[in-house]
Amino acid sequence: MGYSSAKPSLNNCSEPEQVVRLRAQLLEWYGRMGRDLPWRRTRDPYAIWISEIMLQQTQVKTVLPYYQRWLAALPTVAALAAAELEAVLKLWEGLGYYTRARNLHKAAQVIVKEHGGVFPETAQQLQQALPGIGRSTAGAIASSAFGRCEAILDANARRVLGRLFAVGDPPARAEAKLWEISQRLVDPQAPHNFNQALMDLGATVCTARSPLCLLCPWQVDCLGRRSGDPTHFPVRPARAVRSEIAGVSVAIECQGKFLLVRRPERGLLAGLWEFPFVESVGGGEPEETVRVAFGNRLESLERLGQVEHEFTHRHLTAQVLRAQWIAAPAALPKVFDCREHTWQPPECWLKFPMPGYVHKICKLLKEALPKVSVD
Numbered sequence: 219m220g221y222s223s224a225k226p227s228l229n230n231c232s233e234p235e236q237v238v239r240l241r242a243q244l245l246e247w248y249g250r251m252g253r254d255l256p257w258r259r260t261r262d263p264y265a266i267w268i269s270e271i272m273l274q275q276t277q278v279k280t281v282l283p284y285y286q287r288w289l290a291a292l293p294t295v296a297a298l299a300a301a302e303l304e305a306v307l308k309l310w311e312g313l314g315y316y317t318r319a320r321n322l323h324k325a326a327q328v329i330v331k332e333h334g335g336v337f338p339e340t341a342q343q344l345q346q347a348l349p350g351i352g353r354s355t356a357g358a359i360a361s362s363a364f365g366r367c368e369a370i371l372d373a374n375a376r377r378v379l380g381r382l383f384a385v386g387d388p389p390a391r392a393e394a395k396l397w398e399i400s401q402r403l404v405d406p407q408a409p410h411n412f413n414q415a416l417m418d419l420g421a422t423v424c425t426a427r428s429p430l431c432l433l434c435p436w437q438v439d440c441l442g443r444r445s446g447d448p449t450h451f452p453v454r455p456a457r458a459v460r461s462e463i464a465g466v467s468v469a470i471e472c473q474g475k476f477l478l479v480r481r482p483e484r485g486l487l488a489g490l491w492e493f494p495f496v497e498s499v500g501g502g503e504p505e506e507t508v509r510v511a512f513g514n515r516l517e518s519l520e521r522l523g524q525v526e527h528e529f530t531h532r533h534l535t536a537q538v539l540r541a542q543w544i545a546a547p548a549a550l551p552k553v554f555d556c557r558e559h560t561w562q563p564p565e566c567w568l569k570f571p572m573p574g575y576v577h578k579i580c581k582l583l584k585e586a587l588p589k590v591s592v593d
């Protein structure tokens with residue numbers, strides 16, 4: 219780790235000769251090895267913006283079908299601005315981090331109402347004018363769509379540049395240094411290709427656990443490689459402790475229809491639909507948890523199994539119960555009555571945007587109750 223104090227790193231970077239060489243090496247590599255991705259074949263800021271937001275925290279192979287489907291359904295910023303939020307969330311369903319979809323919707327309305335449907339062109343304008351666009355995303359859009367010489371610093375770029383210059387500072391201090399390096403290196407003649415190449419190098423060669431240094435165009439200059447263990451760089455922030463959420467999801471049936479409730483507009487999985495979920499306090503039996511929440515409105519409680527789901531900083535465990543509703547359909551407990559809700563037959567469930575853990579419950583219901591068809 220002593221290598222982190224190797225001062226030549228940034229200083230070297232300021233020497234035009236090294237900068238020119240690093241640019242040329244990366245672009246030459248990109249010409250041979252860069253991935254052919256649909257958002258790289260367009261200069262449409264809308265399409266590039268959608269791809270950049272989808273790619274946040276999500277791998278390319280996951281994004282590809284979503285990107286195609288999204289552009290087929292909402293081909294322009296005007297179409298997105300005019301769409302119902304429900305339809306937008308449905309298109310996003312399964313990608314996670316749903317705030318991204320909400321912000322896309324909001325930002326499209328800002329572009330249409332306040333900018334006459336025209337995208338701001340610089341990274342600073344993009345970041346300031348639109349919700350959900352951070353500095354790196356702004357740099358990626360400005361360089362890809364408008365050919366601006368703007369830097370990026372997504373997770374891949376951060377890793378590659380941190381290793382290239384053996385940046386060993388604590389994360390908060392390293393951030394400024396890495397931005398400086400990225401801005402210094404981005405090629406004014408080819409900012410789009412340079413930034414995309416940086417992302418590709420991080421995704422395919424300078425990977426998190428096992429960098430393939432022998433295949434890397436920067437192997438000669440790389441201080442991280444020369445240190446003997448590039449994976450020490452850059453220093454990563456301490457991982458947040460993942461908190462546990464435990465509770466009961468209850469599929470409540472009334473005359474062939476099941477109760478779906480919408481989550482609140484803020485917080486985890488905001489605005490998505492689920493079967494009523496009751497958090498367990500004190501770890502009692504799931505039937506008891508449900509009885510406390512629903513009183514004598516339910517009968518024939520039956521355990522169907524358990525689903526688990528990982529969120530960024532949380533782990534959810536839900537016991538899944540099926541129950542029959544024996545009260546008047548409108549007599550919901552207050553905690554659910556104050557939320558938007560609906561009774562739906564299984565074949566209609568999937569019309570509602572639902573988080574991944576609810577899809578797992580639907581699958582469980584389908585397996586447990588062969589007559590239930592959710593397709």
Ligand code: SF4
Nearest residue numbers: 424431434437440448
């Ligand atoms: S030489 Fe190795 S550690 Fe350095 S940038 Fe290339 S892949 Fe990453």
